[in-house]
Amino acid sequence: MHSFAYRNGSLHCENVDLESLARQHGTPLYVYSRGTILDHYRRLDASLGALDHLVCFATKACSNLAVLSALAKEGAGFDIVSGGELFRVLQAGGDPGKCTFAGVGKTRAEIEYALRQGIYCFNAESEAEVAFIDRVAGDLGVKAPVALRVNPNVDAKTHKYISTGKSENKFGIDFSVIREAYARAAALPNIELRGLQMHIGSQLTSVQPFVEAVAKVAPLAAELKALYGIRFFSIGGGIGIVYRDSLQSGPKTWWNDQEEAERPLTVETYASQVVPHLQSLGLRILLEPGRYLVGNAGVLLTEVLYEKRGSAKTFKIIDAGMNDLIRPALYEGHHEIVPVREPAADAVPEKVDVVGPVCESGDFFAQDREIAPVQPGEMLAVLSAGAYGFVMASNYNSRPLPAEILVDGDQAHVIRSRQSFGDLIAGERIPE
Numbered sequence: 001m002h003s004f005a006y007r008n009g010s011l012h013c014e015n016v017d018l019e020s021l022a023r024q025h026g027t028p029l030y031v032y033s034r035g036t037i038l039d040h041y042r043r044l045d046a047s048l049g050a051l052d053h054l055v056c057f058a059t060k061a062c063s064n065l066a067v068l069s070a071l072a073k074e075g076a077g078f079d080i081v082s083g084g085e086l087f088r089v090l091q092a093g094g095d096p097g098k099c100t101f102a103g104v105g106k107t108r109a110e111i112e113y114a115l116r117q118g119i120y121c122f123n124a125e126s127e128a129e130v131a132f133i134d135r136v137a138g139d140l141g142v143k144a145p146v147a148l149r150v151n152p153n154v155d156a157k158t159h160k161y162i163s164t165g166k167s168e169n170k171f172g173i174d175f176s177v178i179r180e181a182y183a184r185a186a187a188l189p190n191i192e193l194r195g196l197q198m199h200i201g202s203q204l205t206s207v208q209p210f211v212e213a214v215a216k217v218a219p220l221a222a223e224l225k226a227l228y229g230i231r232f233f234s235i236g237g238g239i240g241i242v243y244r245d246s247l248q249s250g251p252k253t254w255w256n257d258q259e260e261a262e263r264p265l266t267v268e269t270y271a272s273q274v275v276p277h278l279q280s281l282g283l284r285i286l287l288e289p290g291r292y293l294v295g296n297a298g299v300l301l302t303e304v305l306y307e308k309r310g311s312a313k314t315f316k317i318i319d320a321g322m323n324d325l326i327r328p329a330l331y332e333g334h335h336e337i338v339p340v341r342e343p344a345a346d347a348v349p350e351k352v353d354v355v356g357p358v359c360e361s362g363d364f365f366a367q368d369r370e371i372a373p374v375q376p377g378e379m380l381a382v383l384s385a386g387a388y389g390f391v392m393a394s395n396y397n398s399r400p401l402p403a404e405i406l407v408d409g410d411q412a413h414v415i416r417s418r419q420s421f422g423d424l425i426a427g428e429r430i431p432e
């Protein structure tokens with residue numbers, strides 16, 4: 001869908017002009033399209049129509065209350081990885097009965113909180129964790145709903161930092177010993193075995209690893225249903241999005257239907273390949289998409305501060321840094337960077353490094369990249385910044401966190417204020 005496009009010479013999000021938005025609210029500024037998030041949710045939900053299913057948004061990808069609220073109103077569930085995320089989901093009006101709790105290091109306080117709120121299920125990542133959940137549930141006098149996360153040992157063919165489904169990753173329980181783990185969990189007095197879970201990695205751009213994993217694990221799900229009466233099988237998240245879609249290589253609107261056609265992995269392809277393996281199970285199928293729902297629904301707006309011409313390179317120094325968006329530094333993540341004001345048709349691209357103000361050589365957004373020419377004072381948009389963007393932002397270099405805006409048609413709502421200097425030192429004290 002056309003949520004970010006040039007119109008009248010300026011980049012828009014839905015019907016909102018991003019140049020004026022950036023001037024009004026300052027930069028760096030995160031801007032999300034509500035319409036895009038809901039469109040992606042509805043498409044994925046519809047593609048699973050043949051199954052009893054629940055889409056649980058991976059909250060960690062973008063956890064602003066307004067985003068969670070929009071998805072909760074659509075009926076979404078939530079995959080959470082901390083007590084703090086559960087708190088956010090509840091504050092946003094989400095249903096704890098549709099929450100799954102993932103992560104390898106749940107604490108007693110988090111387990112108690114989740115049990116008291118009545119979450120749908122804990123996705124446990126080790127036998128030690130199952131034993132601990134059993135103890136905590138016993139102390140509270142309740143039974144804890146639990147699914148074990150199986151590590152299917154499938155190569156997701158993605159960046160090593162976001163691959164999770166191989167034996168050498170810290171996630172899940174090895175496929176070769178999962179049956180014994182279920183048998184031991186079934187013997188615990190305060191555990192109700194409710195499901196089976198897997199998640200092989202993030203930003204997968206081919207359907208083949210998903211199919212391989214589902215085909216391998218679906219028979220196990222059937223077996224566990226027969227043995228322990230489990231009710232659901234969560235096949236995780238990981239659907240990749242398009243980060244590379246060069247402005248030079250096509251029509252002037254970088255976000256268009258052609259992009260959809262060129263997607264390496266559409267949800268329709270995903271569903272058509274995966275659903276047949278699941279249909280006969282008679283289990284509820286859970287999905288945990290994060291990036292797919294929000295990644296292309298957000299941009300980071302930033303102002304060009306300076307141009308620095310070195311002997312080897314030209315640097316465009318911008319007012320956003322790795323503390324605002326760490327993906328390039330952390331995962332070698334690629335983000336398209338386009339001027340907010342539409343470049344002239346005959347504009348000659350310049351090969352530059354786009355770098356932030358943070359005192360780290362890793363503080364770059366692009367290296368040796370041809371981008372449309374921009375001068376200091378002009379605005380750039382860092383595209384596809386909706387997932388793992390603001391949520392990973394930090395105060396490093398004592399830089400206040402940016403503001404977040406949610407666009408809905410021609411409305412732009414401030415859904416998080418920019419931090420002040422006062423916010424930076426809140427909670428700090430100088431001892432007498």
Ligand SMILES: *Cc1c(COP(=O)(O)O)cnc(C)c1O
Binds near residue numbers: 061202237238289291
């Ligand atoms: C991070 C995570 C997801 C979401 O991954 P995406 O690539 O953003 O879809 C889903 N499930 C689990 C267990 C995760 O850790």
